Amino acid sequence: MPSSGTQNYHHGDLRSALLDAAATRIENQGIEGLSLRKLADDVGVSRSALYHHFRDKNALLNAVAANGFANWIAMTSESGGDESVPAPVRMKQFVYGYVHWAVEHPQLYDLMFGRPIWKNDLADDELKDVAYPAFQYMLSLITHWQQQGLLMADKPALRQTQVIWATLHGLAKLVTDGVYADSSHIDEMCDCAVNMLLPKQ
Amino acid sequence: MPSSGTQNYHHGDLRSALLDAAATRIENQGIEGLSLRKLADDVGVSRSALYHHFRDKNALLNAVAANGFANWIAMTSESGGDESVPAPVRMKQFVYGYVHWAVEHPQLYDLMFGRPIWKNDLADDELKDVAYPAFQYMLSLITHWQQQGLLMADKPALRQTQVIWATLHGLAKLVTDGVYADSSHIDEMCDCAVNMLLPKQ
DNA sequence: ATCTTTATCTTGACAGTGTCAAATTATGAT
DNA sequence: ATCATAATTTGACACTGTCAAGATAAAGAT
CATH class of the missing domain: 1.10.357.10 (Tetracycline Repressor, domain 2)
Incomplete structure (x- = not known):
């Protein structure tokens, strides 16, 4: 059964979810208002999950x-x-x-x-x-x-x-x-x- | 005896010393390369001595x-x-x-x-x-x-x-x-x- | 079905940051 | 000498990005 809807361990499409969340957060608070930890909270994921999709904070930006x-x-x-x-x-x-x-x-x-x-x-x-x-x-x-x-x-x-x-x-x-x-x-x-x-x- | 030359507890002119050090450090590493603690080290002073001359890091900038x-x-x-x-x-x-x-x-x-x-x-x-x-x-x-x-x-x-x-x-x-x-x-x-x-x- | 591999995510930890409160020390006036 | 004031330090806190090691789920092979 494919993982759709239910909360999975694997997020499914974390990369684009992070991109979206980052874009909206930047649009609201600017670049310097973007913290990777808050961003992880927004998406509902651990603080360092991001590093499997982006090498850096800079790579995300x-x-x-x-x-x-x-x-x-x-x-x-x-x-x-x-x-x-x-x-x-x-x-x-x-x-x-x-x-x-x-x-x-x-x-x-x-x-x-x-x-x-x-x-x-x-x-x-x-x-x-x-x-x-x-x-x-x-x-x-x-x-x-x-x-x-x-x-x-x-x-x-x-x-x-x-x-x-x-x-x-x-x-x-x-x-x-x-x-x-x-x-x-x-x-x-x-x-x-x-x-x-x-x-x- | 006036405090000239010798290393005093009171720096004498810490404010302008901080300004000079900050300017040179910025000229070398840019704004984001400027840390208040490194700056304090440059001047030879404690990390929070700065706050008696500038309200903020932003005030210094x-x-x-x-x-x-x-x-x-x-x-x-x-x-x-x-x-x-x-x-x-x-x-x-x-x-x-x-x-x-x-x-x-x-x-x-x-x-x-x-x-x-x-x-x-x-x-x-x-x-x-x-x-x-x-x-x-x-x-x-x-x-x-x-x-x-x-x-x-x-x-x-x-x-x-x-x-x-x-x-x-x-x-x-x-x-x-x-x-x-x-x-x-x-x-x-x-x-x-x-x-x-x-x-x- | 079971085992192995691989990708994904989490937890713990570290060094670094700005900033404040309280303690310490020197200066200046009386 | 005493006292008030200004300057500086130490300790501490919350926050940051980043990494290493462990845990978990999915996928592939047999």
């Missing part, structure tokens, strides 16, 4: 961040793939989408782009395999915009992508740190950013 | 960050006050100065602008009293540039300052996370940022 990037790519590619709207509008939508996603997932965003993961090569291969395509997707978008004449042609698309991402990330930081909770200010900042980044004619 | 802001303001105002050079050059110098300061003090920069301090109102008044003028100084600079016609006149200076800071911070993050150690790339990114942010005529 990496996995949560990787899910975040997958989520981010999903939302970005669905809102950016509409070829019918003109490029300037799409860029504006992209900026709005980026910042608002950060507003809606502030703690997850902080985990994904925060230093605890990225500083000293603490990002494992699984995370890099999702995070790198995310940036690559942005690069392809911006390259496309450049070819359509939306951006300057005399500067490499890679550099312009880096600058645009830098701006988006800085804006996201302003809002996730709670400095600007007023959403009208957020939209004004996004508008201003688009106006400044787009070359005027 | 706040003080270190406040020193960082004072340092930042000093370097920025000395390199930006030269009225003889034209505005576009000064803006470029400002961007270079900001990013390179971050490169030279990566851990301190991370402490000053990182979330552990700013997220949940963990910044005390002493820190706010230095950090706010820092942003205010940036705002005054950019307002001046706007009045000289360097920036668009139809967008409020506050919003443009926020966008410019966002870009600078994002660039700083790219380099402090070690993604771009090559300094030539850093300069290219700065150049590209200035080109994109300045309105073309």
Whole structure:
């Protein structure tokens, strides 16, 4: 008889249960509010059961961040793939989408782009395999915009992508740190950013 | 006989000694590498002597960050006050100065602008009293540039300052996370940022 | 069915952390 | 000298991540 429903010694799918519990706990209390022991309590399991599914606490955080990037790519590619709207509008939508996603997932965003993961090569291969395509997707978008004449042609698309991402990330930081909770200010900042980044004619 | 030189029970100037030791330790191992007990060992004092000079570990970090802001303001105002050079050059110098300061003090920069301090109102008044003028100084600079016609006149200076800071911070993050150690790339990114942010005529 | 193997989970333990209360010691004023 | 006050230490507590060893359940082989 397969183990379904009843409380078993073997949890069944502890790995994803831990991932879910960790994600919600991070969304509520942030990264530093996540303790492996409390997490084990949430799932109803012993404190060191986790180590059979993740090498480290860092490995767990990496996995949560990787899910975040997958989520981010999903939302970005669905809102950016509409070829019918003109490029300037799409860029504006992209900026709005980026910042608002950060507003809606502030703690997850902080985990994904925060230093605890990225500083000293603490990002494992699984995370890099999702995070790198995310940036690559942005690069392809911006390259496309450049070819359509939306951006300057005399500067490499890679550099312009880096600058645009830098701006988006800085804006996201302003809002996730709670400095600007007023959403009208957020939209004004996004508008201003688009106006400044787009070359005027 | 005044207590100078000899090892006393009273340290003499423990507060600033702790600040110095904390700053160097942070510069070497980062914020998360700073333990109050190791710090006490560095200074040659007991583990909880610190609590007579700082309410918290967070209070200590706040003080270190406040020193960082004072340092930042000093370097920025000395390199930006030269009225003889034209505005576009000064803006470029400002961007270079900001990013390179971050490169030279990566851990301190991370402490000053990182979330552990700013997220949940963990910044005390002493820190706010230095950090706010820092942003205010940036705002005054950019307002001046706007009045000289360097920036668009139809967008409020506050919003443009926020966008410019966002870009600078994002660039700083790219380099402090070690993604771009090559300094030539850093300069290219700065150049590209200035080109994109300045309105073309 | 029984034995063996393997994966999973638990318990006990260790070193490390921030922080507080109480005891200890030095300084400064009278 | 005495006393009050400030500075520092010691002991202790709860908490953290992590590992080793033991216990338990599932799966595979015979």
